[in-house]
Amino acid sequence: MSLQSKTSSPGEDVESIPKIGVFVCHCGANIGKVVDCPKVAEAALGLPGVVVSKDIGYACSEPGQQEIKDLIEEYGLERVVVASCSPRLHEPTFRQMLQSAGLNPFLLEMANLREQCSWVHMSEPDAATEKAMDLVKMSVSRARLLWPLVEEVHPLTKRTLVIGGGVAGIQAALDLAENGYEVVLVERKPSIGGTMAQLDKTFPTMDCSI
């Protein structure tokens, strides 16, 4: 966010490559049955910046996360690569893990070895393993260049403008008001009520509308 964070950004002279940890998840048999996870972890150890690389049964599980957190501390890791399922699934989980390990959550990078590798190349374990190594390599290069981001917090007015005073606007206004929020309800006509006020009986109950 802030421009100062740019100083830790890539570019010209990266004298000190940050310390990176790589964690290759088996996801039980989901990844492990197709991709040779220990081999992927071993290969990652040779990449610039990687100081620790391990395969893990279930990275997202409580013990899995604990193991990663311990290693973050032990190795003083500055970037974390989790090679597991889709980031669309567990990115929030692992970001939180980084945070609780004292790292900025945006220093996480994920490689998608499940949805985009083991599950779609089930009968080609060698090619899948090779792809997994490539995906991890891509993630490690990217991780090296990540920088911390902070979520700016802005004050917010706890008040809602409801435009239109038909049954929908009225219901929204009442729900908000009953929850303690102030509401400004704006209606173009001289009365609220909308179309429903013009109806007598309504389906499906066949009772009165107002």
Place this chain on the structure above:
Amino acid sequence: MTDAGRHPKIKLHTLSEVKEVKGQVGDFTARILKQARYVDESACTACGECAKACPVVRPDEFNLGLSSRKAIYSPFPQAVPSAYVINADECLGHNPSICAKCVDACDKKCINFHMSDEEIYEKVGSIVVATGLSPYDPTEHDEYGYTRFENVLTSLEFERLINAGGPTQGEVLRPTDRKHPKSVGFIQCVGSRSAHKGKEYCSNICCMNTIKSTLMLKEHYPDVDVKVFYIDIRAFGKGFEDLYRRSRRLGVQYIRGLPGSVSETGDRSLSVSVENTMAGKLETHELDMLVLAVGLLPDPGTQRLQEMLGLQLTPDGFYLEAHPKLQPVDAATRGVFFAGCAESPKDIKESVTQASAAAARAIRLMHKGEIAAEPITSMVIEENCKACGKCAEVCPYNAITVDVKKKIPAMVNTAACAGCGTCAAECPFGAIVMNHFTDEQILSQVDALLAENPREKVLAFACNWCSYAGADYAGVSRLQYPPNVRLIRTMCSGRVDEDHIWEGFRKGAPVVLVSGCHIGDCHYIDANHWTEKRVARVWKKMEKLGIRPERLQLEWISAAEGVRFAEVMRSMEKLRQEVTAEEVERTMEILNTKKQ
């Protein structure tokens, strides 16, 4: 209604319209124009003495002109607020010598001709748009004779007629002779489901509304003959089929086929010609009264509000939600929510459900009293900015201000920026850094994947919301595709820079794919329009440089299109196999000598 009128937390502005909204989520300011009512809202007891005195008689719009009212009137008996209102255009004027009869009639002295329109500013953190529907005007359906025959009514007019509080106290009377009709016909889908007149969509409520009306008619007048002309009856909701069955059991005739023409007979009844597609023959039906089940359109003010709030509309003109399944009441603009028919035609139950959902979404957003801004936003490197204005032009969120004339460098309003990265991709001077998706970060992935055996691989850029999600969906469905594909995720396809593509070809990629949400589905309003333009630009340049443009592909893949994703991967692989080693070599040479 009355609950909303007297709730201490609800401030009600009637006769009011929002004229302008400034700011963003958490901090909007709305300018509201409130028309003068000329009657003191809090003092008026709705005794009606004023209206008795008023000499001006006008059609009552609430009853769609089926009855009359005065220039000072109550909109309808249960109105909230209950105060009377003066229509200033109809009023004869307050100069005592002209009229002012109402002023004298009012004991409480609540009529005040010196009231004037007010401009009100309200600060809010979120907005619920619930502007509702407007019924279709069937004038253009001339074959049904709505404007020519008095006994042809719209469904809303019929609602007023059969309403106990309506102009006839609920007695169904023919407008021409004020007699009970012995037969009533209903024509369905008027203004709906037609490519020629009105709209193409189904209006959702009119089948059930007609069924309801037939039941009410049969309840009031068991002997009345009721016929419904329809395409098909859509009674899909809870309890709906039951009502439909009841209606048929009571003898209502459902005739499949829409009438081709309607004419008037001597006693002002209606003769309806229809091809009964069930029986397969042409029929003529004599009816005393005909009701047109008109469709629902969005409120006519929808477009103005849409522009004011930077929202999107569907091709049908209703508001477009952020995601049809997962965010059905959110606008793509943070802090704005939809409820009711403003979003699509629907019944009361669905409108209420959606309204509660919108309220809950607004509460979820507001309850902390503060709001965390999206940290993945762009930032401007002032020294590099030439104030060309390109970024401000492309930003779908109007999050960038730049003064082209005065050469004041661009500034990103981080609270409004949604993080699509289009500005960074379009800035001709590399003056914008997209946090978390910087050029260096993306290029490092391109380089890493092409470091070894580049000719064997397929480089694909995918957007987080659609094509990357589509790839995940292919995985979940276990769809198999060639293993040499490597995806690079960006938030939006709009982030993919020309340079990212060139870098791929420069480092030996045989083929490159750029993929994103379908046009119209972009998670960042319309950022993918810029993707489309940019890829077209690169194609042109490739052609000039003697590089086959087919090697760069652009595909739109939705989050649900796992099958399509796998297909596209297969066709990319086929394309790759057609690219020879020499071709790749030559491209690398061209690009390395002529740095793009």
